[in-house]
Structures are given as C-alpha cells and as structure tokens.
Amino acid sequence: MTRRDIEFNAEGVTLRGWFYKADSAADRAPVIVMAHGLSAVKEMYLDKYADEFASAGLNALVYDNRNFGASDGTPRQEIDPIAQHRDYRHAITYAQTLPEVDPAKIGIWGSSFSGGHVQVVAAYDKRVKAAVAQVPFVSGHGNVRALVRGDLIAGFREAFDADRAARYQGEEPAMVPAVDEDPMAAVVMPSADAWQWFSATHKDRAPAWRNAVTMRSVERIGEYEPRDVIWQISPTPFLMIIAQDDSVAPAYLAFQAYEKALEPKELVVIPGGHFDAYTGDGFVQSAGAARDFFVRTLLSK
Secondary structure (H helix, E strand, O other), rough: OOOEEEEEEEOOOEEEEEEEEEEOOOOEEEEEEEEEOOOOOOOOHHHHHHHHHOOOOOEEEEEEOOOOOOOOOOOOOOOOOHHHHHHHHHHHHOOOOOOOOOEEEEEEEEEEEHHHHHHHHHHHOOEEEEEEOOOOOOHHHHHHHHOOOOHHHHHHHHHHHHHHHHHHHOOOOOEEEEOOOOOOOOOOOOOOOHHHHHHHHHHOOOOOOOOOEHHHHHHHHHHHHHHHHHHOOOOOEEEEEEEEEOOOOOOOHHHHHHHHOOOOOOOOOOOOOHHHHOOHHHHHHHHHHHHHHHHHHHHHO
C-alpha cells in the first residue's frame, strides 16, 4: 500500500485528502470514496479503513469535508449536508480520472453523518456500484427527538431564529460545541461516549479537529432525511453496519431505515455503541465486513 496527498476541485472549493493505491497486480482497480461524519476529520481513523481496503486490492480516496480539516471552504466548521453529498459526487468524478482507478468500479463508504450521505449519493448517482453506510445517520427529525429533551427543542428553535436574524445584519454565524463533558449541555452530540471519543481522538490522532460547528449546521442537520430516499439505492448493492447499542445515531432508527431499503441489501450488527466501530474488535468487525462486501461486489466481478 502506498499513500499520497491529493486535492481536487469541488465546483470552486478545493478538497484535500489522501489516495491509497491498492495492493494489486492489475493496472486499474476499484476505488472506495470516503469521507467522515459530523465535525470529524480524516485523521480520526479513516486511514485505518483505507489501509484495510487497499490491502484487499481496492484503491481508497479519503478527503476532508468542505469547511473542515485540510479542505478549503467557508464559513469554517459549517456543515451543509446537501453540499457534502454533492462533494462525494465531485470526489467520484475526480477518482475516475486517476490512472490507478477502474472508472466503472466505484464504491462509497460513509460513517455516522456521512453514512447518511452514502444513502443519498447511492440513491441518485448510479456510477456508484456498491455502498456501505456504517453506524449511519438516517433522520434529522428522528435524531433530534431521540437526543434532545422535548422541553429544550423550543430553545433551539429560538437560537436558530436569533442566529438567522444576526446573520442578516452581517454578523458572523453563531457557533455551538460538537460535544461537551456535560451530557446535558446544549451541543450537537449530547452523549458521554461522544465526548470521550472526540476528546481522546483529538489528542491522540487529530490535532486539527475543532470542537465547534455553526449554529445553522445544527438546523440543517435536523432537516436532513436520508431515509426518505434509501429505497432508491436499489439495484445498487448496499450494506448497512449498525452498532446494537448506538445512541448517537440511534440503532432503532437505522433498523427502521434498513427495512425501507430494497434488495440487494445486507445488514451487519456489531456489539457496542456508536464509537466502538472505530477501534478494537469493533473496527475489526466493521472494517472486515465492509472490505469483504466491496471485494464481492467490485473486485470479484
């Protein structure tokens, strides 16, 4: 496996990341296009997944979402789900130009929030020949009602309205933490395991990560519904990987969404919570399931 830095144009915004060349005797091999989830940057274990794919004979193209990490884009720390899933499609176009890539064998992989993007991109872009959504976000409405106490929702709406009015007057977008040590704090991911994982991974692997997103990012997240189009993924092969105790992207919402998907589809359930997919036995199971799925659907055909 060899890795090189890459950058590509996403309709005026430069996105940056890594290209992993497959361990393969073939001149061209399939490619897996990958980006991370909500506020996360590529150093937060995406290199481990890309290594796993490359060792199995699959190229991997990993990049930071616009406005985050090494990629350009403003406002910084802003999540626009529509722009992000369009960037997956820009990344596919770029990947198809690379001499190591078989342009007819494109896979996409996403985790958590980008697991939602995978559902949307695979539904609409039939250049995609296989898709994996790991511990996936499937519903903004469902997530908000699962994670935010009902008596706090009105306060969030007031904050959204105040931020919109301030931006109209020329002020900078308001910011909100992604995680907090206090699970009752007003943050995007109000859970103890989110705080622990992001804090530890920021320290050990990803110093570029920032614990902030714009307030309007939160509003947009709540309006994003990948599950509404999941049935349109068919006939593209689709794998969903669910952590059975996931409370960040609630497992019951993912199971409900999976039922809406049409064949061909596969489901893998791993033990533990949302962030257990990235390390230890959870990584072995999640990465192994995705690797084997891509080998069957892309490399063996």
